[in-house]
Amino acid sequence: MENEPAAGPRAPLDEARAEQLRAFLRQHNLEADDLSLIDLAFTHSSHAFEQGLSGDNERLEFLGDAVLGLLVSLHLYASHEASSEGDLSKLKAQLVSRNVLGRLAFDLRMGDLMRLGRGEEQTGGRRRFSLLGSALEALIGAIYLDQGLDAARRFVSPFLLNVHDTITQHEAYQDYKSQLQELVQRRLGVVPRYETTGAIGPDHDKTFSVTVAINGEVMGTGQGRRVKSAENRAAHSALTRLRQELGEAI
Secondary structure (H helix, E strand, O other), rough: OOOOOOOOOOOOOOOHHHHHHHHHHHHOOOOOOHHHHHHHHHOOOOOOOOHHOOOOOOOHHHHHHHHHHHHHHHHHHHHHHOOOHHHHHHHHHHHOHHHHHHHHHHOOOHHHHOOOOOOHHHOOEEEEEEHHHHHHHHHHHHHHHHHHHHHHHHHHHHHHHHHHHHHHHHOOOOOHHHHHHHHHHHOOOOOOOOEEEEEOOOOOOEEEEEEEEEEEEEEEEEEEEHHHHHHHHHHHHHHHHHHHOOOOOO
């Protein structure tokens, strides 16, 4: 657990508010030693200004942005073994975009817990993706400070993997399985063989690991929330390796 420097007066936290925050945390299998820190993540600067408070969620947003960036980078580094730095950076930018984070925060109903000033309230701040995305980053920062990096990872991982799979399965995303099969059949006269080598997590939230072998040799590995997406990543890994070995542009 980390220690947060003093941030000045915060919004008062009564028992009803505290129970709202506890209920939100329970939904995500989390707890908090310092609920006022979690509450701060939901405190917009407009509310702090109107109430004469010096504490709002902007410093936590700064921290949460860095924590989220680390968690996303670690996930992409592990699940895209053959991707270049440029490809990883492009996918990371998609995953942590303000629109994606705002949609996630909206789906988590974070707007219901926001402390907003009158102006933000009247202009639809509880539904504004830019505001909600910033609050989500602040919440990640608060969870990190209060419970550590593993807790932040547990909170982030489910929706991160869902968005990751959605992006990588989008119709504009490469169908690496088809590319691999076409290349292997044409150049080697065989077909790739995929094997699911593991599945971790509860039934409703599993992450699958897959290998792809050619002539009995494992050529690539991949992970995903669905077997198909894990297979596609394994195919991408194998394609990159074969491109080097066969000297063929893919």
